[in-house]
Amino acid sequence: MTAARVRVLVVDDSAYNRRTIIRFLEEVEGIEVVGYAINGEEGLRKAFDLKPDLITLDLEMPRMDGFSFLRILMQNRPTPVIVVSARSDDENVFKALEFGAVDFVAKPSAQISPELFHIREDLIRKVCEAAGADMTKVLRKSRPRMGPAPSVARGGVAPAKRTGKPLKHELVVIGASTGGPPALQTIFSALQQRPGLRFAIAQHMPPGFTRAFAERLNKFTALDVKEA
Numbered sequence: 001m002t003a004a005r006v007r008v009l010v011v012d013d014s015a016y017n018r019r020t021i022i023r024f025l026e027e028v029e030g031i032e033v034v035g036y037a038i039n040g041e042e043g044l045r046k047a048f049d050l051k052p053d054l055i056t057l058d059l060e061m062p063r064m065d066g067f068s069f070l071r072i073l074m075q076n077r078p079t080p081v082i083v084v085s086a087r088s089d090d091e092n093v094f095k096a097l098e099f100g101a102v103d104f105v106a107k108p109s110a111q112i113s114p115e116l117f118h119i120r121e122d123l124i125r126k127v128c129e130a131a132g133a134d135m136t137k138v139l140r141k142s143r144p145r146m147g148p149a150p151s152v153a154r155g156g157v158a159p160a161k162r163t164g165k166p167l168k169h170e171l172v173v174i175g176a177s178t179g180g181p182p183a184l185q186t187i188f189s190a191l192q193q194r195p196g197l198r199f200a201i202a203q204h205m206p207p208g209f210t211r212a213f214a215e216r217l218n219k220f221t222a223l224d225v226k227e228a
Contacts, residue, residue: 005029006131009052010036011043011069012084013061020108021056021084024120031127040064044072047079054080054131056123057101059092067092070099080130082123094216097182102130104181175202181213188221199223 008025010033012018018036025031034050037043041063047055055073059066066083073079083096083104093104105123108116176184180203188199203213211227218225 005032006127007032007034007050007053008127009034009043009046009050009055011040011046011055011061011066012036012058013038014058017058017084017107021123024108024123025127028124028128031124040066040069043069047073048077051077052079054082054127056082056084056105056127057096058084058107059096066096067099070096070101074100082126082130091216094181094185094213097185102182171198171200173200173202185217185221188217188223188225191221191223 008031010018010021010025012021018038022033022036025033034052035046037046039061043055043057044064057066057069061069070081073081078100081096081101083093083101084107085093085104096104103126105126106119108119174184174187184201184203203210214225214227217223
């Protein structure tokens with residue numbers, strides 16, 4: 001039996017970006033691009049009509065920007081969304097994660113370069129991973145709050161047993177990939193500084209975005225976060 005293909009809607013006002021993203025995705029047998037839109041309003045109509053498994057989204061568009069798109073989409077038809085961003089220092093990328101996007105990738109450049117190959121690989125991998133995202137968990141993680149951190153794995157993680165004994169570990173290492181940024185912000189928003197305890201994060205992320213992410217965690221959590 002042939003496995004069902006991942007149905008993707010591409011929403012971007014740039015003709016070059018649309019063509020490039022569609023070409024990248026259609027090269028993969030397990031992915032089908034079911035449509036595209038040139039602004040947020042058209043994107044919403046097609047999202048409701050076509051019911052894609054996943055949407056790639058530009059944030060800066062005419063008629064309706066990516067944030068309004070995300071807000072309406074998540075209220076009416078929660079769907080995994082991957083943001084496509086041009087700038088590595090774009091704070092809006094992380095704001096979009098709070099609105100319900102599951103992850104982001106760098107925008108394809110107009111030059112043929114090794115970077116373009118890496119963008120293609122990153123996009124394909126994240127589309128395939130995010131298409132199976134549990135949107136109930138994604139939306140819960142997209143609204144960070146002080147309190148116990150929710151599970152960050154799709155299958156669920158058994159909560160640690162409370163023994164009442166002091167924590168002896170000096171270093172906690174966390175590895176994350178697709179969906180990691182909002183989950184990490186949720187986790188660290190629930191933590192306070194503890195003398196002697198350090199965290200190391202290995203987060204799969206496009207080059208250049210790690211510094212902006214570290215700065216955001218440093219700003220919105222009680223921890224002192226620095227890019228390694």
